[in-house]
Amino acid sequence: MTGKEEMTSVTLDLLKKKMDDFAKERDWEKFHSPRNLLLALVGEVGELSEIFQWKGEVPKGLPDWKENEKLHLGEELSDVLLYLVRLSDICGIDLGQAALRKVQLNAIKYPVKKSNDE
Numbered sequence: 273m274t275g276k277e278e279m280t281s282v283t284l285d286l287l288k289k290k291m292d293d294f295a296k297e298r299d300w301e302k303f304h305s306p307r308n309l310l311l312a313l314v315g316e317v318g319e320l321s322e323i324f325q326w327k328g329e330v331p332k333g334l335p336d337w338k339e340n341e342k343l344h345l346g347e348e349l350s351d352v353l354l355y356l357v358r359l360s361d362i363c364g365i366d367l368g369q370a371a372l373r374k375v376q377l378n379a380i381k382y383p384v385k386k387s388n389d390e
């Protein structure tokens with residue numbers, strides 16, 4: 273990674289471009305079909321789950337975790353994100369816009385007043 277990239281805020285569009293370049297450079301576009309990407313995504317969610325498996329409840333911020341455990345967690349979270357971004361791109365979905373719209377729909381479905389009353 274270049275110094276410039278480290279200072280640039282990471283956007284979904286940047287990750288989308290990185291994944292597209294990664295696949296093109298290796299001639300792996302043929303493998304990145306919607307179904308393959310979905311299965312890869314689910315596999316990475318499994319790897320993410322394994323990190324928490326058998327640990328019991330974990331305090332927020334993971335204060336007792338070693339640095340290498342947190343590094344591993346970051347890697348698995350990233351794999352999930354990267355496959356999700358790639359799957360969305362290959363399906364022609366603008367993930368950022370879709371997520372923003374979903375946040376708005378959630379706010380309508382769960383009004384602040386109503387949820388505070390319950």
Ligand SMILES: Nc1ccn([C@H]2C[C@H](O)[C@@H](COP(=O)(O)OP(=O)(O)OP(=O)(O)O)O2)c(=O)n1
Binds near residue numbers: 303319
């Ligand atoms: N056909 C592929 C294979 C890999 N990747 C990228 C996306 C993921 O970020 C990462 C996944 O790589 P691995 O399949 O090697 O999985 P892990 O990194 O989790 O390794 P391991 O399963 O050995 O823990 O590489 C990809 O885009 N397309």
